[in-house]
Amino acid sequence: xxxxxxxxxxxxxxxxxxxxxxxxxxxxxxxxxxxLLISLAEVGFWIRQAAHFDFSQPGLQMEERANWFxxxxxxxxxxxxxxxxxxxxxxxxxxxxxxxxGFWVGRDRPRAYFGLMxxxxxxxxxxxxxxxxxxxxxxxxxxxxPLYILIGVWGGARRMEATIKxxxxxxxxxxxxxxxxxxxxxxxxxxxxxxGPMSGSRWLFLGFMVAFVxxxxxxxxxxxxxxxxxxxxxxxxxxxxxxxxxAGLYGMLRIAITKFPDPTSxxxxxxxxxxxxxxxxxxxxxxRSPDFRGVVAYSSLAQSGLIALGLFAGTDLGFDGAxxxxxxxxxxxxxxxxxxxxxxxxxxxxxxxxxxxxxxGRPALATLLMTVGVISLAVPGSAxxxxxxxxxxxxxxxxxxxxxxxAGAIVLAAMYMLRLISAVLHEARGxxxxxxxxxxxxxxLALVVPLVAGLLFLSAWPAGxxxxxxxxDSPTAAVRSQFK
Amino acid sequence: MINTxxxxxxxxxxxxxxxxxxxxxxxxxxxxxxAGRRLAxxxxxxxxxxxxxxxxxxxxxxxxxxxxxxxxxxYRDRWTxxxxxxxxxIGLVTTLLAFEHVPGWRTYADLARRDDHVxxxxxxxxxxxxxxxxxxxxxxxxxxxxxxEWFSIALYVMCAIDYELEGSLEAGLKYLVVGSFxxxxxxxxxxxxxxxxGKISFDGIASAIGSQGLTGDTFVVTGIALMIAxxxxxxxxxxxxxWTPDVYEGAPTTVTxxxxxxxxxAALLLTFRxxxxxxxxxxxxxxxxxxxxxxVSLAIGNFAALVQRNVKRILAYSAIAQAGFMLIGLxxxxxxxxxALMYYLIPYSAAAFGSFAVVAARERELGVPVxxxxxxxxxxxxxxxxxxMWFFVFGFxxxxxxxxxxxxxxxxxxxxxxxxxxxxxxxxLATLISLYYYLAIVRAMYMRPTAELGLRPAVTGGAPAKETxxxxxxxxxxxVSVGSLFAVQPLIDLxxxxxxxxxx
Numbered sequence: 001x002x003x004x005x006x007x008x009x010x011x012x013x014x015x016x017x018x019x020x021x022x023x024x025x026x027x028x029x030x031x032x033x034x035x036l037l038i039s040l041a042e043v044g045f046w047i048r049q050a051a052h053f054d055f056s057q058p059g060l061q062m063e064e065r066a067n068w069f070x071x072x073x074x075x076x077x078x079x080x081x082x083x084x085x086x087x088x089x090x091x092x093x094x095x096x097x098x099x100x101x102g103f104w105v106g107r108d109r110p111r112a113y114f115g116l117m118x119x120x121x122x123x124x125x126x127x128x129x130x131x132x133x134x135x136x137x138x139x140x141x142x143x144x145x146p147l148y149i150l151i152g153v154w155g156g157a158r159r160m161e162a163t164i165k166x167x168x169x170x171x172x173x174x175x176x177x178x179x180x181x182x183x184x185x186x187x188x189x190x191x192x193x194x195x196g197p198m199s200g201s202r203w204l205f206l207g208f209m210v211a212f213v214x215x216x217x218x219x220x221x222x223x224x225x226x227x228x229x230x231x232x233x234x235x236x237x238x239x240x241x242x243x244x245x246x247a248g249l250y251g252m253l254r255i256a257i258t259k260f261p262d263p264t265s266x267x268x269x270x271x272x273x274x275x276x277x278x279x280x281x282x283x284x285x286x287x288r289s290p291d292f293r294g295v296v297a298y299s300s301l302a303q304s305g306l307i308a309l310g311l312f313a314g315t316d317l318g319f320d321g322a323x324x325x326x327x328x329x330x331x332x333x334x335x336x337x338x339x340x341x342x343x344x345x346x347x348x349x350x351x352x353x354x355x356x357x358x359x360x361g362r363p364a365l366a367t368l369l370m371t372v373g374v375i376s377l378a379v380p381g382s383a384x385x386x387x388x389x390x391x392x393x394x395x396x397x398x399x400x401x402x403x404x405x406x407a408g409a410i411v412l413a414a415m416y417m418l419r420l421i422s423a424v425l426h427e428a429r430g431x432x433x434x435x436x437x438x439x440x441x442x443x444x445l446a447l448v449v450p451l452v453a454g455l456l457f458l459s460a461w462p463a464g465x466x467x468x469x470x471x472x473d474s475p476t477a478a479v480r481s482q483f484k
Numbered sequence: 485m486i487n488t489x490x491x492x493x494x495x496x497x498x499x500x501x502x503x504x505x506x507x508x509x510x511x512x513x514x515x516x517x518x519a520g521r522r523l524a525x526x527x528x529x530x531x532x533x534x535x536x537x538x539x540x541x542x543x544x545x546x547x548x549x550x551x552x553x554x555x556x557x558x559y560r561d562r563w564t565x566x567x568x569x570x571x572x573x574i575g576l577v578t579t580l581l582a583f584e585h586v587p588g589w590r591t592y593a594d595l596a597r598r599d600d601h602v603x604x605x606x607x608x609x610x611x612x613x614x615x616x617x618x619x620x621x622x623x624x625x626x627x628x629x630x631x632x633e634w635f636s637i638a639l640y641v642m643c644a645i646d647y648e649l650e651g652s653l654e655a656g657l658k659y660l661v662v663g664s665f666x667x668x669x670x671x672x673x674x675x676x677x678x679x680x681x682g683k684i685s686f687d688g689i690a691s692a693i694g695s696q697g698l699t700g701d702t703f704v705v706t707g708i709a710l711m712i713a714x715x716x717x718x719x720x721x722x723x724x725x726x727w728t729p730d731v732y733e734g735a736p737t738t739v740t741x742x743x744x745x746x747x748x749x750a751a752l753l754l755t756f757r758x759x760x761x762x763x764x765x766x767x768x769x770x771x772x773x774x775x776x777x778x779x780v781s782l783a784i785g786n787f788a789a790l791v792q793r794n795v796k797r798i799l800a801y802s803a804i805a806q807a808g809f810m811l812i813g814l815x816x817x818x819x820x821x822x823x824a825l826m827y828y829l830i831p832y833s834a835a836a837f838g839s840f841a842v843v844a845a846r847e848r849e850l851g852v853p854v855x856x857x858x859x860x861x862x863x864x865x866x867x868x869x870x871x872x873m874w875f876f877v878f879g880f881x882x883x884x885x886x887x888x889x890x891x892x893x894x895x896x897x898x899x900x901x902x903x904x905x906x907x908x909x910x911x912x913l914a915t916l917i918s919l920y921y922y923l924a925i926v927r928a929m930y931m932r933p934t935a936e937l938g939l940r941p942a943v944t945g946g947a948p949a950k951e952t953x954x955x956x957x958x959x960x961x962x963x964v965s966v967g968s969l970f971a972v973q974p975l976i977d978l979x980x981x982x983x984x985x986x987x988x
Contacts, residue, residue, distance in 0.1 A: 022867075022871070067973055068972055068973065069890070069972040069973050069976050070973060071823075071976060071980070072894075072897055074972075109864070134893065137884075138884035138889065139884075141883050141884050141889075142883070142884050142885070144883070145878060145883060145885060148923070148926075149926070149930060152926075152927060152930065152931040153930055153931055159931070160927065160931065163923075163927075163931075164920075164923070167919060167923060168916070168919065168920070171915075171916055171919055172916050175912045175913075175915055175916050176912060178892075178893070178896070178912060179896065179905075179908050179909060179912045182893065182896045182897055182900050182908060183900055183905065183908070185897075186897055186900050186901060
């Protein structure tokens with residue numbers, strides 16, 4: 001297909017842009033503009049890719065393949081499926097919003113900062129597009145490097161501990177995955193994800209899964225999450241929970257479930273239990289959390305659990321709902337973290353006991369937070385409702401009690417989200433909220449409004465994603481055929 | 485009348501070029517006035533190494549059918565030639581580094597006196613390079629030992645060349661004592677093997693062991709063990725590593741950069757050749773021995789590096805751990821293992837050289853040994869060197885920023901193909917531990933404000949502040965270490981052709 005170059009462009013344009021930004025001695029303003037331009041170009045290229053994507057065809061599209069090192073069967077092989085297309089879209093849109101946020105707040109050391117943001121964009125797109133295990137691993141690891149520096153340099157006061165924890169947790173998972181990749185690839189004689197055979201090895205399945213459950217994360221592998229989300233700059237926390245966490249869930253779908261059907265059945269109950277635990281425990285922690293970011297962080301844990309529940313239900317509805325929910329939660333979480341950043345900039349804190357009463361005189365902030373919050377707590381008619389409903393229906397087909405647990409957790413979601421909204425917007429005015437604290441500025445609105453508009457669009461037409469993720473096959477059939 | 489063997493001069497030409505330029509560089513000490521001595525000696529050294537690179541590439545192309553030359557004393561094959569290309573490449577960048585970072589600059593406030601012994605330094609650099617180039621092609625036990633002593637003696641002197649500095653003298657002495665012990669073990673082992681087989685050539689030993697059924701012979705087994713110990717000293721693998729941190733720390737940083745990369749290349753590549761050529765029947769023994777040495781090196785190198793503050797010591801322990809990774813490939817003893825080892829050494833030697841060169845720049849800036857605290861703010865003050873260091877240490881850690889990632893992947897693949905999943909797991913765990921101290925270097929460079937430094941950067945020794953050549957050398961190392969990630973196939977093809985010269 002003539003438009004297959006887009007697949008590689010989406011990966012290498014931001015990486016090339018990062019190198020360019022590091023090399024050119026541009027001013028702060030020019031650097032930020034260039035980075036923003038590149039991330040908007042990414043969005044443009046993605047729209048073009050989506051327009052050329054043929055949803056009536058099964059299998060990999062816009063494929064590109066080149067030799068990397070042939071003696072072990074490793075190649076540069078990229079391409080997109082329906083569901084990866086949506087995740088790439090989430091990445092480029094989310095990264096554009098977060099890069100713009102960094103530009104808006106004027107981060108120090110702009111060349112380093114924007115270069116790293118672009119590098120992160122390229123690596124994350126690479127994860128969702130690579131169809132070779134080693135290439136996938138390389139991008140999966142490459143995401144970690146800019147994140148490490150972004151949190152470590154531009155993060156909060158306790159950033160050192162946060163970065164160490166984050167890196168050690170995620171690397172211990174991904175190195176076990178590397179061992180699994182070596183064994184799988186040498187047994188199969190190829191590292192290609194499309195050509196590679198299915199495997200029945202439980203050890204290999206666990207090797208892959210440990211990396212994904214840490215990245216997602218699921219209970220009890222979430223130890224790095226609260227620190228990283230609190231100490232990271234808001235836009236980096238937004239990327240972490242909105243986009244990077246989805247890489248772990250994507251890996252479960254693309255590799256663990258697809259290539260290891262028998263181990264998936266064997267460990268299904270275990271993974272569902274971990275996912276349910278993440279969902280309930282995350283929701284409870286979010287309800288008890290004393291600050292804005294804590295609520296969003298733990299709700300991300302809960303949402304990862306919910307999505308994993310959908311994936312490991314192994315039913316059509318579950319897969320469709322999981323993909324929809326990945327995108328919907330990505331947008332929700334990015335919006336919420338950016339709003340949290342806006343609130344923190346005005347009040348210097350995210351702690352609820354110091355906040356409150358911000359709705360008065362700040363209609364834009366109040367409206368946006370309210371809208372995102374209501375979508376997030378899965379009010380009927382919202383995108384998150386569609387996603388959660390599909391997931392619960394899917395997991396209900398597996399066993400009714402999983403759905404019961406999930407439904408219970410959704411009540412908890414309403415509790416923590418309403419608590420967040422009232423603690424920030426309503427109640428008595430907090431001690432840090434001064435009258436001078438402005439409403440959202442046009443610049444900030446320009447970042448958050450498109451994300452919310454995307455959410456409203458998905459609320460109106462959730463089938464836009466849920467029916468176009470695995471088409472034209474049914475999801476289970478597509479997974480069984482290994483997306484060939 | 486003694487019958488002289490016919491000599492293939494072309495086969496020896498890289499070594500001869502290095503030896504010849506070594507003599508010329510030494511002459512500079514006498515002939516060239518002090519003002520121009522550094523430039524003259526360094527130029528000669530650069531010419532020598534460039535000639536070495538060109539000739540060994542030529543030899544690589546021209547030696548598709550590997551054979552021994554000079555009456556079976558030396559291998560003219562692609563394994564030798566490729567090793568020599570790598571060694572001469574390291575030599576060339578070391579020359580660039582040494583031009584601005586002459587050992588001795590810390591001692592002399594008087595600029596003029598600094599260049600007193602500069603010609604000797606370059607002569608020793610060329611001589612040790614020649615010794616290593618000779619070493620990697622050794623085809624019998626005699627040449628092996630001679631070449632080992634040849635480059636070792638040059639290195640002993642280079643370590644101690646900053647003789648008004650306590651650390652340097654101490655390093656030289658330590659290296660001399662421990663190194664002699666290693667050489668002694670190697671010599672004793674060689675003697676035992678010769679005693680058992682009556683042969684000194686590697687293939688002669690293999691056929692004697694095969695035809696006389698000496699696989700389990702006490703002399704042969706003890707001899708192999710002692711040879712492994714002797715070579716283990718040179719590659720600084722645990723438990724033969726005790727000298728490494730002290731010597732790397734004490735030696736002038738330029739010398740450390742040269743030793744840390746080149747000696748390892750020579751020792752590991754030669755060891756692979758000796759083991760696969762002379763002792764293929766004993767692979768079950770040396771394979772296990774190296775697997776255990778690899779495990780011990782990974783454990784000791786990584787755990788010890790965790791608690792270091794001095795950056796040169798961290799890098800020294802990291803070098804021990806990296807030897808462990810490369811020994812994983814070596815212990816597999818297969819064609820894939822040989823490829824893995826050869827490939828791994830390319831980004832590794834670039835990163836090892838480059839990281840020490842960056843330390844050298846910081847050392848000059850501050851005039852004190854560089855600890856982690858002293859790196860505070862360095863990444864922002866010297867962006868190019870900071871980013872390069874970033875790539876080097878992440879390359880060591882096996883993150884996909886450089887060829888180190890693919891190298892690790894290859895050695896793990898070799899271990900798995902050999903049936904040693906446990907060794908893969910050991911490697912994975914070791915990588916995980918190593919992250920902590922590699923990240924500590926990045927953390928120190930970028931995440932701490934300069935205010936924490938508590939030291940005023942002061943250029944000592946009246947050195948040129950611009951350090952253009954240092955940047956060129958670091959840039960070259962960076963290009964190799966990152967480029968090897970993208971050019972895996974061509975490099976692997978080279979390594980495969982080189983390894984095809986070995987009886988695998």
